[in-house]
Amino acid sequence: MSNVVYAGLTPDRVLDALDCVGLRGDGRLIQLNSYENRVFQAYLESGDVVVLKFYRPGRWSDAQIIEEHAFAVELAAEEVPVVAPLSLEPPAHVRDRVVVSGPERTLATLHEREGGWRFSVTPRRAGRAPELDRAGVLQRVGRFIGRLHAVGARQPFRHRIGFEIATVGDAAREWLLAHGSIPVDAEARWRDASEAALDAVRRAFGAAGALRSLRLHGDCHPGNLLWTEQGPHFVDLDDACNGPAMQDLWMLLSGDAHTMARQLSELHAGYRAFMQPDPREARLVEPLRTLRMIHHSAWIARRWDDPAFPAAFPWFSDAAYWHEQARQLREQVAAMHAS
Numbered sequence: 070m071s072n073v074v075y076a077g078l079t080p081d082r083v084l085d086a087l088d089c090v091g092l093r094g095d096g097r098l099i100q101l102n103s104y105e106n107r108v109f110q111a112y113l114e115s116g117d118v119v120v121l122k123f124y125r126p127g128r129w130s131d132a133q134i135i136e137e138h139a140f141a142v143e144l145a146a147e148e149v150p151v152v153a154p155l156s157l158e159p160p161a162h163v164r165d166r167v168v169v170s171g172p173e174r175t176l177a178t179l180h181e182r183e184g185g186w187r188f189s190v191t192p193r194r195a196g197r198a199p200e201l202d203r204a205g206v207l208q209r210v211g212r213f214i215g216r217l218h219a220v221g222a223r224q225p226f227r228h229r230i231g232f233e234i235a236t237v238g239d240a241a242r243e244w245l246l247a248h249g250s251i252p253v254d255a256e257a258r259w260r261d262a263s264e265a266a267l268d269a270v271r272r273a274f275g276a277a278g279a280l281r282s283l284r285l286h287g288d289c290h291p292g293n294l295l296w297t298e299q300g301p302h303f304v305d306l307d308d309a310c311n312g313p314a315m316q317d318l319w320m321l322l323s324g325d326a327h328t329m330a331r332q333l334s335e336l337h338a339g340y341r342a343f344m345q346p347d348p349r350e351a352r353l354v355e356p357l358r359t360l361r362m363i364h365h366s367a368w369i370a371r372r373w374d375d376p377a378f379p380a381a382f383p384w385f386s387d388a389a390y391w392h393e394q395a396r397q398l399r400e401q402v403a404a405m406h407a408s
Contacts, residue, residue, distance in 0.1 A: 075107050077181075084096065084111070086177070086186065089166055089167040089179055090169070090190065091157065091160055092113055095113060104375075105125055107125075108121065110193060119191065119193060120190070121190050122188060122189050122190075122307075123187070124189075126187075131170055131178075134176050135175070137229065137306050138153070138173060138189065139171070139172065140306060141153040141154060141306050142173050149217050149220060150302035152192060153191070154173075156174045156175060167179050167180070175189055177189065194304055195297075196302060197296055198292065198294070198295070199291060199294055200296070201332075207332055209339060210301050210336060211318075211336035211337060211339025211340040212342050214286075214317050214318065217317070218343070222283040222344070224284075225282065225283070225284065225311050226310065226311050229310050231282065231311040232287065232316055237360045237364045238267050238364065242264075242267065244371065246260060250367075250370035259394060259395045262394075263363055265398070265399070269359070269405040270360060273355075273356040277349045277350065277353060280347060285310055285312050286306060286308070288308035288320075289320055290321070291320070313347075313353065318333065318340075319358065321336065326408075354408070355404045355405045355408055356405055358401065362397065363398075366394060
C-alpha cells in the first residue's frame with residue numbers, strides 16, 4: 070500500500086498539497102534523501118523555502134505524529150534549536166479536500182480519489198555534520214542535548230513508543246525469524262547470537278536498575294545532528310520516544326573503550342549545565358548499540374517491499390551479511406561482559 074501512495078506523489082501533487090494549506094510554490098521542487106518518509110524541498114512564490122514531509126502510511130498514528138509536533142513546538146518555545154512544523158491554514162475553497170489536525174494545526178491530511186497523504190511543512194534550515202573531534206564541539210553538543218532533555222523530562226509521551234528491550238530488541242528478532250528474512254544457511258548462527266546478545270542486554274539493564282525515562286530525540290546519530298556557526302540543531306524528531314538519556318548520547322561516541330569514555334566525559338561536561346547524568350547509564354552504551362543492530366536489520370526487512378530498500382541495501386539478502394551480523398553480535402556479548 071505504501072508504495073502505491075508514494076508512487077502517486079508526483080511533482081504536481083506535491084505542489085497541489087502546498088496550495089491546499091495556503092502556501093504557493095513557484096514550481097521548484099527537490100526530493101531530499103529519506104528512506105522512511107518522502108521529503109521535498111519547495112520554493113515558494115514569497116521567496117521562502119520549506120520542506121514537506123509525507124509520512125509513511127501505517128508507521129505512526131495521527132496522535133503519535135501530533136505528539137511529536139507538540140514536542141518540537143515546546144522545544145522551540147524554550148529556544149532549543151529544533152525546527153518546528155508550521156501551523157497550516159487551508160484556504161476556504163479547498164477545506165473539503167484537506168483536514169488539518171493538532172493543537173498547533175501542524176498535521177495535514179489531503180484526501181484524493183486514489184487515496185490520502187498525511188504531511189507537515191517546516192521551514193528549511195540547512196547545516197553540515199558536526200566535526201565531533203574538534204575541540205569544544207562535543208561539549209556544545211552535550212549542552213544542546215541537555216537542554217532538550219530538560220524539556221523532555223517535564224512529562225512523558227502518551228502515544229509514542231517507549232525505548233524498551235521488548236519492542237526494540239525482542240520483537241524485532243522475533244519478526245525476522247518469523248518472516249523468513251534470514252537466509253537458511255545463516256539463520257541458526259544469527260538466531261543463537263542474537264539470543265545470547267539480548268540475554269546480555271537484559272542483564273546489563275537489570276544491573277543498572279530503575280532508570281529515569283524522558284522524552285528523547287531517539288535517533289541522535291551525527292547524520293541527524295546538523296551544525297552551523299550558531300551550533301547544533303535538529304530538523305526532525307521522527308523517531309522521538311520515551312527512554313533513558315543515554316539513547317541520545319551513545320551514537321555520538323566512536324573508537325575504543327578509552328576513547329569513548331573520554332568523549333562521553335566531554336558530552337557530560339556540557340550536559341551537566343542543564344541535566345545531571347545518571348552514572349549508571351554509562352554501562353548501557355554497548356547494550357544500546359546491540360539493540361540498534363538488531364532493530365536496524367528488522368527495519369530493513371520490514372521495508373523490503375519498498376523499491377528504495379533493495380536498491381540501497383543490495384547485500385541485505387546475502388548470507389554473508391547475516392554471518393557478519395552474528396559475528397558482531399558475539400563481539401557485543403563480549404563487550405557487554407567486559408563493561
